[in-house]
Amino acid sequence: MRSWLSILLCFGLALPAKAYHIVGGEMYYDCLGGNEYLITLKLYRDCSGDGAPFDNPLYMAVYNGDGTLFQSLELPFPGSTLIDPDLTNPCMVNPPDVCVEEAIYTRTITLPDNPLGYDIVYQRCCRNSTIVNLIFPEQQGATYTAHIPDPGSICNSSPRFNSFPPVVICAGYPFNFDHAASDPDGDQLVYEFCRPYQGASFDVPAPEIPSPPPFPYVTYTGGYSEGYPLDASPPLVIDSLTGWMEGTPASIGQYVVGVCVKEYRDGVLIGEHYRDFQFNVTDCTPGLYADFPDEYNNCDDYTIFFDNNSFGATTWFWDFGDPSVDNDTSVVMSPSYVYPDTGTYTVMLVAKPYTVCADTAYSIVQIYPGLVANFAYEPQCAGQPLNFSDVSVSTYGYLEQWSWSFGDGTEGTGNTPSHVYEEGGTYEVHLQILNGYGCTKGVEHTVTVWPTPDVDFVWDDACLQSVGTLTEQVFIDSAYTITGLEWTYPDGTGSTGSFGAYYFDTAGAYPVTLVATSNKGCMDSITNQVVVYPKVVADVFRDSTICEGDTIQLFTRNGKYYQWSPNYNISDLLDHDPFVYPDVSTTYTVVISDDCTSDTAQIIIEVLPAPDAVAWNDTAVYRFEPVMLHAAGGVSYSWDPPNYMNDPFSQDPVVMPSETDSYVVTVTAENGCTATDTVSIVVWLRCMRFTIPTAFSPNGDGLNDVFRISSFGDDEVSNYQIYNRWGELVFEAGSIDTAWDGTTDGKKQETGVYIYYITIACEGQQAVYSGNITLLN
Numbered sequence: 001m002r003s004w005l006s007i008l009l010c011f012g013l014a015l016p017a018k019a020y021h022i023v024g025g026e027m028y029y030d031c032l033g034g035n036e037y038l039i040t041l042k043l044y045r046d047c048s049g050d051g052a053p054f055d056n057p058l059y060m061a062v063y064n065g066d067g068t069l070f071q072s073l074e075l076p077f078p079g080s081t082l083i084d085p086d087l088t089n090p091c092m093v094n095p096p097d098v099c100v101e102e103a104i105y106t107r108t109i110t111l112p113d114n115p116l117g118y119d120i121v122y123q124r125c126c127r128n129s130t131i132v133n134l135i136f137p138e139q140q141g142a143t144y145t146a147h148i149p150d151p152g153s154i155c156n157s158s159p160r161f162n163s164f165p166p167v168v169i170c171a172g173y174p175f176n177f178d179h180a181a182s183d184p185d186g187d188q189l190v191y192e193f194c195r196p197y198q199g200a201s202f203d204v205p206a207p208e209i210p211s212p213p214p215f216p217y218v219t220y221t222g223g224y225s226e227g228y229p230l231d232a233s234p235p236l237v238i239d240s241l242t243g244w245m246e247g248t249p250a251s252i253g254q255y256v257v258g259v260c261v262k263e264y265r266d267g268v269l270i271g272e273h274y275r276d277f278q279f280n281v282t283d284c285t286p287g288l289y290a291d292f293p294d295e296y297n298n299c300d301d302y303t304i305f306f307d308n309n310s311f312g313a314t315t316w317f318w319d320f321g322d323p324s325v326d327n328d329t330s331v332v333m334s335p336s337y338v339y340p341d342t343g344t345y346t347v348m349l350v351a352k353p354y355t356v357c358a359d360t361a362y363s364i365v366q367i368y369p370g371l372v373a374n375f376a377y378e379p380q381c382a383g384q385p386l387n388f389s390d391v392s393v394s395t396y397g398y399l400e401q402w403s404w405s406f407g408d409g410t411e412g413t414g415n416t417p418s419h420v421y422e423e424g425g426t427y428e429v430h431l432q433i434l435n436g437y438g439c440t441k442g443v444e445h446t447v448t449v450w451p452t453p454d455v456d457f458v459w460d461d462a463c464l465q466s467v468g469t470l471t472e473q474v475f476i477d478s479a480y481t482i483t484g485l486e487w488t489y490p491d492g493t494g495s496t497g498s499f500g501a502y503y504f505d506t507a508g509a510y511p512v513t514l515v516a517t518s519n520k521g522c523m524d525s526i527t528n529q530v531v532v533y534p535k536v537v538a539d540v541f542r543d544s545t546i547c548e549g550d551t552i553q554l555f556t557r558n559g560k561y562y563q564w565s566p567n568y569n570i571s572d573l574l575d576h577d578p579f580v581y582p583d584v585s586t587t588y589t590v591v592i593s594d595d596c597t598s599d600t601a602q603i604i605i606e607v608l609p610a611p612d613a614v615a616w617n618d619t620a621v622y623r624f625e626p627v628m629l630h631a632a633g634g635v636s637y638s639w640d641p642p643n644y645m646n647d648p649f650s651q652d653p654v655v656m657p658s659e660t661d662s663y664v665v666t667v668t669a670e671n672g673c674t675a676t677d678t679v680s681i682v683v684w685l686r687c688m689r690f691t692i693p694t695a696f697s698p699n700g701d702g703l704n705d706v707f708r709i710s711s712f713g714d715d716e717v718s719n720y721q722i723y724n725r726w727g728e729l730v731f732e733a734g735s736i737d738t739a740w741d742g743t744t745d746g747k748k749q750e751t752g753v754y755i756y757y758i759t760i761a762c763e764g765q766q767a768v769y770s771g772n773i774t775l776l777n
Contacts, residue, residue: 021045021052022127023100024164026275027120027144030184031155041075041105041144044083044277046128048099051204054080055174058105058122059208063721067115067212067218075105083164098167098280113152120146121197122488123210128278132253133224141274143199143215149270159261159273170284171249175236179259180243180275183314187263191243194260195226196276196483218256230255230279249281288362290351299371299439301533305336306347310361312706313351321345321365339367345673366437370395373443375431377542381450381522382424390415390431392443397436405430407447422452424477424522451477452524453516457500462532463596464507470500470530474516484517507534538592538601547673548610554603559592582607612667622684623714624656629679634667657683687762689713690736695774700741706739707773709758718766720758722773724749742775 013561019724024044029037045054051703056077062070069497083100086151111118125141127134134140149156159181181189197215200207236247238259245259257279263271298304320337322328322345328337339345346366352358372393380386390402404412406419407427421427426450432442454475462468469519474482487500490510495501504510510532515525541555556562556576564573568586571579580588585606592599611634621627624644642648642665645655655663662680669675690711696704711715718738724730730744742749758769 007501022124022142022278024275024277025142026161026273027122027146028158028273029120029146029148030157032108033155035111035151036108037148037151039107039109039146040160041122043103043124043144044099045103045107046278047101053296054101054103055124055206059206059210059582060107061121061197061212062109062111063119063121064167064520065118069209069212070118071109071207073107075107078103078105081098083167094435100167102164104219107133111148111151113150115150115152116472117147117149119213120148121210121212121576124205125200125202125205127191127256128254130254131256131278132251133220133255133325134228135221137256139202140198140218141200141205143197143210144275145197145213145215146273147271149678154270156263156265156270158271159183159187159189159263161259161261161275163277165257165277168282169249171252171281173284174246174248176244176246178243179238179245181261183263185265187265187270188267189243190262190264191238191240192260192262193226193229193238194274196258197274201294203490214384224255227259227772229257229380230281231293249279252281252283255279255281270770278673280465288351288357288359288360290349290350292361292363295438296363296365297438298365298367298369299370299435299441302339302341302367302368302369303336304339304365306334306349308334308349310349310351310359312723313359315352317350318352319348321347323637331747339365342369366439368396368435368437368439371435371439373431373433375429375443375445375446377429379450379520380421381518381520382421382452385418385420386447387418388429388431390433392431392441393486394433394435394439394559395440397624399433399435401432401434403432403434409616421449426447446536450518450522450641451480452522453482453518455514455516455524455526456514457514457526457528458514459528459530462530464532465503465536466596467501467503467504468532470502470512470514472498472514472516474501474514475515476518480522481519482516483519484515484516486515488513488515502530503730504530504532507532533594533596535595535597536592536599538590538599540590540601540603543604543606545608547608547671548583549581551579552605553577553579554588554590556590556592556601559599560594563591563593580605583748587632608671608673609669610673610675611667613665613667613675613677615663615665615679618680620682620684621657623658625673626654626656627681628652628654629663631665631667631677633675634669636668638666638668640664640666646719655681657681659683685763686713687715687765688717690760692756692758692769692771693773694771695776696742697776698748699777706741707775708739709736711736713762715760716760718761722757723755723757725752725754730754742777748777749775751775 025042025048027041029039031727032038051226054077057074060073064070075076080101080103083102123141127137127140129138131137136486146158161181165177191340194304195217198218200314214291230236230249231251232247233250234247238245256276258276260272260274262269289311290308316333318330318335320328322339324340333732347363347365348360350358350360374391376391377386377388390397402413404416404417407429408421427447428444429447430442432445456473457470458473459468459470462737472485485498486494486496489502489512490492508532511527512530513525515523515526519524536559539558544552546552562574562576564570564578567573569581572722582605587602587604589602613633619627637651639645639648639653644657645653647653660683662678664676664678666674666676690709692709693707696707698705699737719734721729722740730749731740752775754773754775760769
């Protein structure tokens, strides 16, 4: 615990040096009688930088209640006074550079009776750019206004606030301020936070005619509002009846706050008075403080060694709180003290004693030795509950907490926990205890958990109607031994030892269980399904017939192993579904077996002879010249490719080939087997068999109207071009089938001689031909 002595207010962070102008203000009025009113405007400005001075003159406007201008006013500068920031605390470290000025403008005016009353308005720009809770604060000015009700019906004087809020408040420290107002008429006052008004602009910072109501409100940044104007925890609040303001500011910065006081007379609202001001929240670092741990617990002996974490002091005074003596004090920085007996003592530390800035802290010391932590346990097998029991000793106070760490990543509580370890081995188990006096002790023991056997078994010769042999495969850590092996068979009988035996009289799955026990009594078991298969019965696919040269796949099943014979044109003698391709009829035998029985089956593959296919004659012909092909040896025929062939299913078809090709004939015998043979035809091309005219007359008489290349061979034209006598291209084509009609782009060409270039290809050779052509219109 800590008490602050003589520290009134402390600051550790200077406020921003540059200010624009306004930091707060309010306007109020007094009814002097005879329709005369004294208007008072209090303004506050930041004078610590180069902000604008107070206005001289200051412009006000008086508006009728309907918003029309009644009167404009000029008020001379009355002079200003500095606001005392009360930074005289001798214990303050680095006081902030703070300067706030107050100017009080007054003017007496006469107001005729007006049922709508009057609004007095003053507007100014701008606020400090460093304000935290407003968006673009340097662009948001301020409006100070007062509404005077109808002078003909009421002579009212408005409330006015008694004092200006503190210039600086401290972040992290509780703040309170009496924000009460006084009312000359004794009216009832009700307080609340409210939203300040904007006013004026950069362009016209001090308008000669301020704007009439209604006035725009300031715009808050996210999270702030009139009810939550600054970061505080607990939030800043104001008592509605007294005006008492309190809260704990949480963040450093400058914040605009608005407070309104409503004026009631005989329960009727007759007016509302408003002011806003700027709170400057700074970091208040104390010049010194006393600090040491809040509590000491000695659970071993009677000596306490004290830590001193104080700041800013070089002299100390300790009182160890021992009532049995008068000299239980010290002036050293970090002393020790031996207490005479068990008990609870209150210790006091004073930093920089006997001075106005001294600070005091307190701590509780508890002396209750005699706490010993220990536990016991009952060894157990993995997978079984292992029980722990606390056997600790607490001479003073009852044990209240037990915290266990079982060494396998899990934890527990209580004085007699139970824990199951999944694996055998050694684990470091830790117990931490706490008694009623706050003493804590811990102890750690190595706990051994016995492993369980790793159990399995295999079997041999599990054959139908025979005795099968079962062999254990049990393992355990070398520090332990297997002392028991117990077999349980499907019929409920059993045996012991490393080997088991059972007579399998029928095919099926037999559940057999083996239980293994170690020398520590740890057990584990396994149940395997021993599968006994029925006797092998060879099952093969039916006999088949193929043609000479064909391949067929043989199919078998119901076995584990396969052996084929003879080794004649077969893909794999040990495969259950091999491929065979015999040239003659063959009987294939397969022996199908498992580990117990075998069976034999045969498949006969009959091989039919293929026809003796013959085709003739290989020859050479000109392109598209007919030639007859011949075939023999079967009852039906099929030729491929069938292109340019009169009948591809004829024994002797006629073909007119366009290019060199081979013709394959498939000959089918009467037994359905086939064979093939090939005839090759070489095709010659007819080259240089074309004519090019020398003249044409495109006059529409149907005779020589176009220029065309005529071919009666195999020549191909890939491109030809025609030019006039000036070398201009007048026609171009890429095919022998395209003719020129004597026009270019639809325009007739004149009579004359033209030059042509023609590219002609044949048998892979290409040549360009040129000459003259005469156009006669």
